Amino acid sequence: MSQHLEEEVPLSTTAERKIIVDQAGAAPSKEWVIVTRGVKREYDMGGEIVRALRGVDIAVRRNEYVAIMGPSGSGKSTLMNIIGCLDTPNEGEYWLNGQLVSTMKDDELARVRNKEIGFVFQTFNLLPRATALANVELPLVYAGISSNERRERAMEALEAVQLGERVHHRPNELSGGQRQRVAIARALVNRPSILLADEPTGNLDSKTSEEIMRVFEGLAETGQTVIMVTHEPDIAAHARRVVVLRDGTIESDERREVFTEKLGLTL
Amino acid sequence: MRLWDRILMSLEGVMIALDSLRANKVRAALTISGVAVGVFVVVAMGATVHGVRTSFQSDMDEFGTQTFQIRRRNPGFNSCDPTVDDCPERRYPGVSLAEWKAVRELPEVENAMAWLFGQSTITYRDRQVKNVGYDAQSTEWIQTDQADVFPGRTFTEAEHDAAAQVTLVNQKLATELFGDSDPIGKAIDFDGRQFTVIGVYHTKAGFLKSLDGRGPDTPRAVIPMMTAYRRMGVWRRSMMVMVRPKVEVSRDAAMDAVTATLRGMRGLRPAQPNSFFLVGQDKMMETFDSLFGAIFMVGLGLSAVGLLVGGVGVVAIMMISVTERTREIGVRKALGATRATILWQFLVEAATLTSIGAILGLLIGAGLAWVVRANTPVPASVPVSAVVMSLVAAALTGVVFGMLPATRASRLDPVEALRHE
Structure with a gap:
C-alpha cells in the first residue's frame, strides 16, 4: 500500500529541493507549486521589531501533502499567510505555481488567492447568513463564473464532501464537521493549485477530526496538493512530509516516517 | 466580473x-x-x-391660449417696486375707456372685455353680507368667464353704457341674501346704492378663482363695468382689458395691432418704451x-x-x-x-x-x-x-x-x- 502511494504521489527529496531553492531569481519549473527563497518577514510592534520569519526556504512539488508544524511564536502563521498570499515577505522570493507572488500588489494577490489557493480555516469562516451552496459559490462569483455553471460546480463540490443533501442549510444548522466540509468544498470549488488548511481540526472533537483528516487524505490521494498548518503532532503525522519551524527558521523538513519515529508516535 | x-x-x-x-x-x-x-x-x-x-x-386654458390682457403694470415678480422713484410703471397711465373701445373695434379682435374690481357691503332688507367682491365687466364677460346665467339674464350693451344699476349675483350670495325666495327683481343695496338683481350666475370652480374669492363658495357679484366706473368710486387706473383675438388671427398679430393702437393714442415716440403691458397666458405661467x-x-x-x-x-x-x-x-x-x-x-x-x-x-x-x-x-x-x-x-x-x-x-x-x- 505504502509502496503504491509512493509511486502515485512522489515525495520530493531533500537534494531535489536544495537545487530548486538555490537557483535565486529563476522561475521554478511547473512541477514545483511552492518555492520560497530566503523569505523574511518583520513586524513593527509599537517600535519593537519582531522578526517572525528569518529566511525560510521551502519547496513543495505538485501533489505533495505537507504539514507545517511549530509551537506558537515559531512563525508558522506568518508563513501560512505568505504562502496563502494574504501577506507578502519583506525580503526573499515566493513563487506560486510559476508566478512571482512576493512583489504583487493587493488586487493581483486577490486574484491569485481566488485562482490558486483554497483556504480551510480553524473556525470554518463560513458566511453565517448564506446557505452552504451560496458559501461554496462565493469564490466562483469572484472568479466571474456564470451563475448556472457556478451552481453546478458548487453542487458537485458539496456532493464530493457528502453534503449533497444539505446544500440549502445555513451554517448554524450544520454540525462542526459538516461546516468544515462545506469549507473544504468552498476551498476546492475553484480547483486551486494548493489547499491551505490552518489548524483545520482545532475546533473539532477527535472523532470529527479523524473524519476531516480522512477527507484530506482522500484529496491527497487524488493528487491535490495540501499544505496543513498545525501545532498538533498527531495531526501533522497525517501528512507525508512535515516541516517544523522554530524561531522563524526551519528546524526540520522530513518525511512523516522520520518525524513520527523521532517523536515516538504510532500511526 | x-x-x-x-x-x-x-x-x-x-x-x-x-x-x-x-x-x-x-x-x-x-x-x-x-x-x-x-x-x-x-x-x-x-x-x-x-x-x-x-x-x-x-384656469388659463379656460381663458384660451390666445387671450391676453392689457395691464398698466407687469404682474408678479416682473413688476418694479412702485415705492421707488425710478420705477417707470408708477407713472404709466391706466387703460382709458377710449383705448378699450378702440381695441374693441380693431379688425383683429374678436372681443375685448374691460374689467375693474371692487368690494361692497351688500344689504337686502335686514340681511347684510360684508365685503362682497364684485367684478365690474363689460358685456363680453359672459363669453370670457364661460358663465351660465339662470334664472334671469345678463345686462345688455345699453344697460352697460348707461351705467345701469343692475347686478348678477352668484348662487352663494343669492342664498345668503334671499334664502329660498326668487332673487330676480329684488332691490339690494351696494354701500348705499340701489341695484336690481337681474340674474344668478354660475362659474366653474377653478382653484385660482377660489383663491382670489371668485369661486362658488364665496359670495360675489357682477355689475356693468361702466356702472362701477361712473358711480362706484373704484380706482379707474386699475382697469384691465381681456382681449380675445379673432380665430384666424394669431395672438402675436393681435398684440402688434393693440400695441400700435395704444402707442398711437398715447403719442409715444419710437424711442420710448410701451407704457402698458400685454400679458398672455405664457407670461402668467x-x-x-x-x-x-x-x-x-x-x-x-x-x-x-x-x-x-x-x-x-x-x-x-x-x-x-x-x-x-x-x-x-x-x-x-x-x-x-x-x-x-x-x-x-x-x-x-x-x-x-x-x-x-x-x-x-x-x-x-x-x-x-x-x-x-x-x-x-x-x-x-x-x-x-x-x-x-x-x-x-x-x-x-x-x-x-x-x-x-x-x-x-x-x-x-x-x-x-x-x-x-
Whole structure:
C-alpha cells in the first residue's frame, strides 16, 4: 500500500529541493507549486521589531501533502499567510505555481488567492447568513463564473464532501464537521493549485477530526496538493512530509516516517 | 466580473442591507428617518406645487391660449417696486375707456372685455353680507368667464353704457341674501346704492378663482363695468382689458395691432418704451413658475438638510457594520474579493438604506398629497419626476456618505481582518 502511494504521489527529496531553492531569481519549473527563497518577514510592534520569519526556504512539488508544524511564536502563521498570499515577505522570493507572488500588489494577490489557493480555516469562516451552496459559490462569483455553471460546480463540490443533501442549510444548522466540509468544498470549488488548511481540526472533537483528516487524505490521494498548518503532532503525522519551524527558521523538513519515529508516535 | 454578476451581487448586497435593518431596528430607523423626512418634504411640496400649477393651467386654458390682457403694470415678480422713484410703471397711465373701445373695434379682435374690481357691503332688507367682491365687466364677460346665467339674464350693451344699476349675483350670495325666495327683481343695496338683481350666475370652480374669492363658495357679484366706473368710486387706473383675438388671427398679430393702437393714442415716440403691458397666458405661467419655483427651492433646501442628516446616519451605521463584519470582509478577501468588489458591496448596502428611506418618504408624501386632494381645492398629485428625483438623490446620498466606510472596508488588511474576533 505504502509502496503504491509512493509511486502515485512522489515525495520530493531533500537534494531535489536544495537545487530548486538555490537557483535565486529563476522561475521554478511547473512541477514545483511552492518555492520560497530566503523569505523574511518583520513586524513593527509599537517600535519593537519582531522578526517572525528569518529566511525560510521551502519547496513543495505538485501533489505533495505537507504539514507545517511549530509551537506558537515559531512563525508558522506568518508563513501560512505568505504562502496563502494574504501577506507578502519583506525580503526573499515566493513563487506560486510559476508566478512571482512576493512583489504583487493587493488586487493581483486577490486574484491569485481566488485562482490558486483554497483556504480551510480553524473556525470554518463560513458566511453565517448564506446557505452552504451560496458559501461554496462565493469564490466562483469572484472568479466571474456564470451563475448556472457556478451552481453546478458548487453542487458537485458539496456532493464530493457528502453534503449533497444539505446544500440549502445555513451554517448554524450544520454540525462542526459538516461546516468544515462545506469549507473544504468552498476551498476546492475553484480547483486551486494548493489547499491551505490552518489548524483545520482545532475546533473539532477527535472523532470529527479523524473524519476531516480522512477527507484530506482522500484529496491527497487524488493528487491535490495540501499544505496543513498545525501545532498538533498527531495531526501533522497525517501528512507525508512535515516541516517544523522554530524561531522563524526551519528546524526540520522530513518525511512523516522520520518525524513520527523521532517523536515516538504510532500511526 | 460580468455585469450580470455585478447585478446579482448587488441584489445580495440589498438582501444583506435588509438583514442588518432587521437586526438593528432602532439604529436603522434613525438612519433612514432623516432621508425619509427629506424626501417627504420634497414630495409633499412638489405634489402641492404641481397640483396648484395644474389647476392654474386649466384656469388659463379656460381663458384660451390666445387671450391676453392689457395691464398698466407687469404682474408678479416682473413688476418694479412702485415705492421707488425710478420705477417707470408708477407713472404709466391706466387703460382709458377710449383705448378699450378702440381695441374693441380693431379688425383683429374678436372681443375685448374691460374689467375693474371692487368690494361692497351688500344689504337686502335686514340681511347684510360684508365685503362682497364684485367684478365690474363689460358685456363680453359672459363669453370670457364661460358663465351660465339662470334664472334671469345678463345686462345688455345699453344697460352697460348707461351705467345701469343692475347686478348678477352668484348662487352663494343669492342664498345668503334671499334664502329660498326668487332673487330676480329684488332691490339690494351696494354701500348705499340701489341695484336690481337681474340674474344668478354660475362659474366653474377653478382653484385660482377660489383663491382670489371668485369661486362658488364665496359670495360675489357682477355689475356693468361702466356702472362701477361712473358711480362706484373704484380706482379707474386699475382697469384691465381681456382681449380675445379673432380665430384666424394669431395672438402675436393681435398684440402688434393693440400695441400700435395704444402707442398711437398715447403719442409715444419710437424711442420710448410701451407704457402698458400685454400679458398672455405664457407670461402668467412664467410669473406663477417663478413664484412657486422659489417656494420649491426652499423645499429643496429643507430636504437637502434631511438628506444630510440621513447621510451622517449612514456613515455611522455603516462604520458599525464594517467593524462588526471585519472577519467576513477578511474571508471574502481570502476567497478572492478585490478592493473594488468589497467597495461595491458596501456602497450597495448604503444606497439600499437610503433608498428605503426615500420610499418611506415617498409613501408618506403621497399620502399627504391624497389628504390634501381630498380636503382642499388643490388637486395635489405626486409628479413622476419627483419620485425619480428623490430616489436618485437618496441613492446618491447613500453612495456619497457610504464611500468613507466602504473605502475603509475595502482597504482592510486580510490578515488582520481574519484575526478579528
